[in-house]
Amino acid sequence: MRGDEEKRVTPLKVIYIGLILSGTLIIIALISLSLGPARISLKDILNWFIGYESIDQTAWMILFKIRLPRILLAGLVGFTLSLGGVVFQALLRNPLAEPFILGISSGAAVGAIIGIVLGLGFTFGIPLLSFLGALFTILLVMGISSRHGGLESSTLLLTGVIVNAFFTAVIMFFISTTSDSRLHSMLFWLYGDLSQSKYVQLSISFPLILIVSGIIYVFSRHLNLIVGGEESALQMGVEVEWLKWISFLGISLITGVVVSFSGIIGFVGLIVPHLMRMILGPDHRLLIPASALGGAVFLIAADTLARTIISPSELPVGVITAFLGAPFFIYLLKTRGSQWTQS
């Protein structure tokens, strides 16, 4: 049972849950840091951390040049995709909405690939085109699937599937026809590849993601009202159209940026927000930070699995998230679909 007066969302509760999830995030990151083909035990890392013991040059290289940037990227990507999921689910009033399912991730990927073909830089140019690709896709999907001012679930999902199929074809076309050697390595990238993480990318995207999520958090109560219907939210004083534009721009911006670094990773924005909603309830003042942090935890765990499960070889992380996410999606559709598909 949740939701009675005492279990109402208060600032204290948000901080409390935030601290628990941040703690989990640090623990999972440390565990992930210790796992890999080269054995560096957690105890060694912790001892080095408190200055009790030194580690050798090779171990240092592995930890800070290979594993840490990858873990940080996984955290940022998971954070962003999960945040995108929560926001889309509220704004579109559709629990199955998510950047990957709506085709926004592949739209961003097409933008990134066009950037690569044009020879733009990996730090600014490609993320910018990726953002434009994401924004274009949001507007496209909304334009195709909105009827009588409402977005019906089945139409929205079908539109996402079609847009996804089309963009995947565009990506394959670019990969197959160009002789650019960089593109050939991108086949892996279609299912998510976090191994190319660089500190410079992290240092640009981190503040951006922080700012956008901060702005979105200010509107968390507005999102609660939108869940009850756009018209009733408007009636109670929410500037619905304005809020939609702010959110779509913000989410496309950060989704575009992370997709250009990580490739297409599906279902994070579906699995994590739903789990959090089941545990913590639908209030966005708690759900937004919990989902974002939970998304970071989830993707770090998934990526650790992806790079260790068939070691010394690796899986794209999107394979892991799809293995978990697709059955979860079907489960949601089967058990709660009827409640959601009525418009």
Added chain:
Amino acid sequence: MDPELILKDVHFRYNSQWCLEGIDFELKKGEILGIIGPNGSGKSTLLKIMDGLLKIHKGEILLMNKPISSYRRGDIARCIAMVPQEETFRFSFSVSEVVLMGRFPHSGLFPFEGKEDLEITHQSMHLTGTLDLATRSIHELSGGEKQRVLIARALTQRAQIILLDEPTSFLDIRHKVEIFELISSLALTQGLSVIVVSHDISLAAQYCHRMLLLDKGSVYKIGEPAGVITADNISTVYQCPVLVDKNPISKTPRVTILSKRGEDKEETV
């Protein structure tokens, strides 16, 4: 006392054809005004216009003596609350969370409620008899319970005017009466001005101070229930033969539909 809401020669259209034409009336303080009329006569549109959700093309709407177009959305929300016919929450908020949402127009940037908000919420749940439902999910409620919760949310908005869009449509007779009793007591004890759109003509006639009969986007008749609900008016506007007599207890007009199959199959609405 000045009327709360005044409509002067209001015109509105969705496309080329006028949907509302030359609407003139006022809502007095503490009054319950019932709006009736056939499907498509513009009742819901009229409600949205009065709430400033749709912009009119001609005429004027004065809210507390100022044009409604001069208000910002949040300001209107502090004066007017709307109870929609139905509202689908996609995620299972609890009843108390939904009622608490009514405090939104009164809050600043800090996204959490204070003690006063909780007290007001408790009060409106007490008035609507929804305290027992507080921890239930909005999805688990019956039609009547949900309608009461939406009214509680509107009360939490602490607006002087409440607009209700067919609050009794999906309810059985007991719950229909309960909703009208609630509306009536709120107008009396809280001094609220209420506009209620309804298809339950006879029932509305028992509770409304005045009634407005809408026909194809124009006011056909407005006034006390006995003057508006006559066999002539209802038959003409609804294009359905009816008999109107007096409710033996409340002495308010009572409408009986005259079925075409014979007089033994009559039904009261």
